[in-house]
Each structure stands twice: as C-alpha cells, then as structure tokens.
Amino acid sequence: MRLVFMGTPDFAVPALRALHAHGHDIAAVYSQPPRPAGRGKAMRPSPVQCAAEELGLTVRHPVSLRASPAEWEAFAALKADAAIVAAYGLILPPAMLAAPRLGCLNIHASLLPRWRGASPIQSAILAGDTESGVTIMQMEAGLDTGPMLRADSVPITAVTTATTLHDQLALMGAELVLHVLAEGAAPQPQPEDGVTYAPRLTREDGRINWQESAAAIDRRIRALTPWPGTFTTLPDGTVIKIGAAIPDNRASASNAPPGTILDEHLTIACGEGSIRLLTLQRPGRGMMQADAFQRGQSLPVGLRLGEATAPHD
Structure with missing residues (x-):
C-alpha cells in the first residue's frame, strides 16, 4: 500500500x-x-x-x-x-x-x-x-x-x-x-x-503538592517522569527533582505536617499516608539514589519540603 x-x-x-x-x-x-x-x-x-x-x-x-x-x-x-x-x-x-x-x-x-x-x-x-x-x-x-x-x-x-x-x-x-x-x-x-x-503538560504540573495523598503523589511521579519531571523545593527555594518514590505507610504521618521529612531514609509525610523518595537530584547534579544523596548533603529529619516557590526555568 x-x-x-x-x-x-x-x-x-x-x-x-x-x-x-x-x-x-x-x-x-x-x-x-x-x-x-x-x-x-x-x-x-x-x-x-x-x-x-x-x-x-x-x-x-x-x-x-x-x-x-x-x-x-x-x-x-x-x-x-x-x-x-x-x-x-x-x-x-x-x-x-x-x-x-x-x-x-x-x-x-x-x-x-x-x-x-x-x-x-x-x-x-x-x-x-x-x-x-x-x-x-x-x-x-x-x-x-x-x-x-x-x-x-x-x-x-x-x-x-x-x-x-x-x-x-x-x-x-x-x-x-x-x-x-x-x-x-x-x-x-x-x-x-x-x-x-x-491537556498539554507544563513543567508546573510536576510540582509535588504534599497535601495530596501518598497514592496520588506516587501516581504523579510515575506519570510525569521523565517529562515534565516532578520536583519539590527546600525552604530556601532550591529545587529538588524527584525521579522515583514508593508509598511507605509504615512511618506514621499523623502528627507531622505534609511535606515533613520523617526519617533519614527520606520518608515524607503526605496529606494521607507517607511516601519514601528513592531517587532525587540537586541542581547541577545527576539523579542519585536516596542513600547516596543523603551522604552528600543530608536533609534533616523534621525539614519541611515544598514551602518555597520554585523558580521558573
């Protein structure tokens, strides 16, 4: 034909x-x-x-x-x-x-x-x-x-x-x-x-809203990687890209505000449940496993993610 x-x-x-x-x-x-x-x-x-x-x-x-x-x-x-x-x-x-x-x-x-x-x-x-x-x-x-x-x-x-x-x-x-x-x-x-x-996706669609449930955040990460990619921010505005995560409700998030780091393994409190970050990336660096990321510059337990507004590309 x-x-x-x-x-x-x-x-x-x-x-x-x-x-x-x-x-x-x-x-x-x-x-x-x-x-x-x-x-x-x-x-x-x-x-x-x-x-x-x-x-x-x-x-x-x-x-x-x-x-x-x-x-x-x-x-x-x-x-x-x-x-x-x-x-x-x-x-x-x-x-x-x-x-x-x-x-x-x-x-x-x-x-x-x-x-x-x-x-x-x-x-x-x-x-x-x-x-x-x-x-x-x-x-x-x-x-x-x-x-x-x-x-x-x-x-x-x-x-x-x-x-x-x-x-x-x-x-x-x-x-x-x-x-x-x-x-x-x-x-x-x-x-x-x-x-x-x-709809047509934009980079802003990749911003993690920690008020959502762990299940919804997990879906967002799986849906939007590699494009447009998902991200959160540190309190100083630094953008942290997230490559993979897994819902991990073993850690209780009941008393922690959404976005709070609950343990050294980067388990994060969500609006419902919690999620553990598996790979993430700092600006100018490659995507890293969570344990390697923590060895480089540890994010402390109790830090709350997503409080700042991320800069636009």
Missing part, C-alpha cells in the same frame, strides 16, 4: 519501522522540524526523522500546515492510499485529511473516547486508571473525535510508569495499524459517554 507517515517523537518510530519492514511503499515521512536541544542548543532532528533517514525515506518537515495551499497540493500529489499519523504535533487541515484515498488514520495512545488530546499516557496514570491502550482512529476535523477502527488494551499496575506504558503502547500501535491495513476494519463511532481530555 502507498502510504504517507506523519509522526515526530519516539512513540511513532515502531510504527514507521513496522510499516517499512512489511513492505509498504512509504512515499514520504512528515515530521516536526529539527529543534535546538542539549546544552549547546544544537539543532536536533526528531526521532522519526532520524529513523526515516536511516531507512532511506524522504522526510518533509513543514513548520505549519495552516493556510498553506502549496503544502496541501504537495501532500495530495503523493497520491497515497492512506496517511498514518502518530503523535505528529501539527493539525491537519481538511484538504489534507481528504487527500489520501482511504483518508488519514491516527494511532492514539488511549482507549477512546477516554483521554482525547495531548497527554493520554500521563493522564491515565495520574487519574488512577486500571487500563490504557491504543485506538486506531479515522481522522476528522475534531480533536480525536473520529470513528474507531481497532483498539486493544493493557493493564496499568501499581508500578506502571509513563516510560513503561509509552513503550508498550508504541509497540501495540505498530501492530494494530498493520492489522487494520492488512484486514480492514468497519468504522465504529465513538460513544458519547466517557469523553475526557488530556
């Missing part, structure tokens, strides 16, 4: 590789333009662009598709049977949605209609969902509103992180889109009940 592939981050790479490996004719790959990254701010191509160039595929990276008739015409001129879209990052205008013979198919990392939008993986963990999955959807003008072609699910456990769920769903999406292209599927309208939206 003659395809156009449209994607940008790591999530989309397994699908691109699978489509190529199964012999589909990929006429072009669309990806977001290279962005400055790293300390030197050198221009870095997206993971999809890197994979496409490795496979010898043509890569296009328009800055915008809005009000761009020339881009629409170039896309239509590819005469694709279908466009496969996975976390591309640009909105496709109606002219592009209608150009491929079979339309545009989206690999979306949730069980639609739950978690339409930009952060479905993180939102599912944050909300305490017990499952997530991938939906292959026929794209239309609305935000993830199109009819569903195929879906599959995976459980979310007490140790699921955004990273592990991301990797599971990326592979699942590749498998599902291959099935849809090979076998076809009858479009099913999304149900009207159960619609939720996953």
Whole structure:
C-alpha cells in the first residue's frame, strides 16, 4: 500500500519501522522540524526523522500546515492510499485529511473516547486508571473525535510508569495499524459517554503538592517522569527533582505536617499516608539514589519540603 507517515517523537518510530519492514511503499515521512536541544542548543532532528533517514525515506518537515495551499497540493500529489499519523504535533487541515484515498488514520495512545488530546499516557496514570491502550482512529476535523477502527488494551499496575506504558503502547500501535491495513476494519463511532481530555503538560504540573495523598503523589511521579519531571523545593527555594518514590505507610504521618521529612531514609509525610523518595537530584547534579544523596548533603529529619516557590526555568 502507498502510504504517507506523519509522526515526530519516539512513540511513532515502531510504527514507521513496522510499516517499512512489511513492505509498504512509504512515499514520504512528515515530521516536526529539527529543534535546538542539549546544552549547546544544537539543532536536533526528531526521532522519526532520524529513523526515516536511516531507512532511506524522504522526510518533509513543514513548520505549519495552516493556510498553506502549496503544502496541501504537495501532500495530495503523493497520491497515497492512506496517511498514518502518530503523535505528529501539527493539525491537519481538511484538504489534507481528504487527500489520501482511504483518508488519514491516527494511532492514539488511549482507549477512546477516554483521554482525547495531548497527554493520554500521563493522564491515565495520574487519574488512577486500571487500563490504557491504543485506538486506531479515522481522522476528522475534531480533536480525536473520529470513528474507531481497532483498539486493544493493557493493564496499568501499581508500578506502571509513563516510560513503561509509552513503550508498550508504541509497540501495540505498530501492530494494530498493520492489522487494520492488512484486514480492514468497519468504522465504529465513538460513544458519547466517557469523553475526557488530556491537556498539554507544563513543567508546573510536576510540582509535588504534599497535601495530596501518598497514592496520588506516587501516581504523579510515575506519570510525569521523565517529562515534565516532578520536583519539590527546600525552604530556601532550591529545587529538588524527584525521579522515583514508593508509598511507605509504615512511618506514621499523623502528627507531622505534609511535606515533613520523617526519617533519614527520606520518608515524607503526605496529606494521607507517607511516601519514601528513592531517587532525587540537586541542581547541577545527576539523579542519585536516596542513600547516596543523603551522604552528600543530608536533609534533616523534621525539614519541611515544598514551602518555597520554585523558580521558573
């Protein structure tokens, strides 16, 4: 089948590789333009662009598709049977949605209609969902509103992180889109009940509110690592990033205000229960195990975290 592939981050790479490996004719790959990254701010191509160039595929990276008739015409001129879209990052205008013979198919990392939008993986963990999955959807003008072609699910456990769920769903999406292209599927309208939206995340979403329960804070850390990352502050305003933690209700938090360090192992009182920090990071340092962190510059028992306002990046 003659395809156009449209994607940008790591999530989309397994699908691109699978489509190529199964012999589909990929006429072009669309990806977001290279962005400055790293300390030197050198221009870095997206993971999809890197994979496409490795496979010898043509890569296009328009800055915008809005009000761009020339881009629409170039896309239509590819005469694709279908466009496969996975976390591309640009909105496709109606002219592009209608150009491929079979339309545009989206690999979306949730069980639609739950978690339409930009952060479905993180939102599912944050909300305490017990499952997530991938939906292959026929794209239309609305935000993830199109009819569903195929879906599959995976459980979310007490140790699921955004990273592990991301990797599971990326592979699942590749498998599902291959099935849809090979076998076809009858479009099913999304149900009207159960619609939720996953907002675009910011760094501020990673601020730990110690008034929350230990379970909710644990979910936030698992959901928002590595991006945007979770953090707290020392009383002097120093930002401490948190990489991993585990609810640890053996330590009683009943008489300590939320955010108080309860023991030398960095067990922290929460609004309900307590949580033990496993890895954390000072400014300018690497992420460290809690015991190594404490040997470097110990945070004393009784210190209360999160009292200061963190500076913006």
